[in-house]
Amino acid sequence: MAKRAAVLAVDPVNGMGLFEYLETFYENGVGYEVFAVSDTTDIRTNSGVRLRADDTVGNLRGRSDDFDALVFACGDAVPLFAQHASEPHNVALLDVIREFAAKDKVLVGHCAAAMIFSLAGVCEGRRVAVHPLAAPAVAPAVVADEAWAADGNFFTARNEHAVEALLPAVLNALK
16 A cells, blocks of 8 residues: 655745655655645745645644654744644644654654654654754754754654755655
8 A cells, every 4th residue: 555644834834845745755656645734725835836735734633544654844934833833723733743643653844843743742852853943942852963863753854955865764664
């Protein structure tokens, strides 16, 4: 059976990182659905490109058995997360991450993904790569010095430029 990934895209999402995941999955036969971390499926990249996601993160709750991996495509919305943490789509985001982690699914992300994983309470003691500005917020995870890190079923990259180097390890984990 082909592997499947649920890809979370914030609004605005880092297009370079998002499209690197999607292209790699497409080229390697990994099915995916994109879920907007928003109240609508209409989102944009940080460079202004308009996108329509397959669904919203709220509708991903209870569907972890449909997927083998959860990917967090970071973006410019993350620095504002604290101001909007109580909004329904951000509450759903953390719930979905906890659900996938509880089922030992592959968790993938770049930039501040490890910070979001930490806020969800799922990466304690894990070695993670994270954007340097988000590093203080990932405790009790262990910040890796490398551009990307793999620790069990967690795969993180420091930024979108390291996603390409991370993806072979992710594909290997999905085999």
